[in-house]
Amino acid sequence: MATDLKINGKQHQVDLPDDVPLLWVLRDEIGLTGTKFGCGVAACGSCTVHIDGEAVRSCQVALSDVWGDVTTIEGLGTPDAVGAIQQAWVDHQVAQCGYCQSGQIMQAAALLAENPAPTDADIDDAMQGNLCRCGTYPRIRAAIHDAASKLKEA
DSSP: OOEEEEETTEEEEEOOOTTSBHHHIIIIIIOOTTSOOSOSSSSSOTTEEEETTEEEEGGGOBGGGOOSOEEOGGGOOSSSHHHHHHHHHHHTTOOSSOTTHHHHHHHHHHHHHHOSSOOHHHHHHHHTTOOOTTOOHHHHHHHHHHHHHHHHHO
């Protein structure tokens, strides 16, 4: 049976089994490859997307369990708040290999939507499920603080 999804503001209809993970719907069916497969067990955060603004691990959300509008890294744009986050990532040269960064940015966007002035502890708590094999955690934290201050100014 076909399932209707709203992804990045566009309607999509997919005809897949209900238990297919959202990650594979996004990547294989819709062609949005910015969301990455990392571990498949929600332990790394590379597959983070938003459903109705909530950061979730798309590898663990079955197609039948999608409860609202989906936003992927491709759906985050400028000049809104997320543009400030992406610019902070560039300014602080966060990415090294870059593989985890779409998940990191999606998690940071959800954090700043909920808490526009996070402390180091808030950032560490929110980002703890997003792993970076390159170890850019200090730059991630600095970029989030920078984005928060730029958003406050706007």
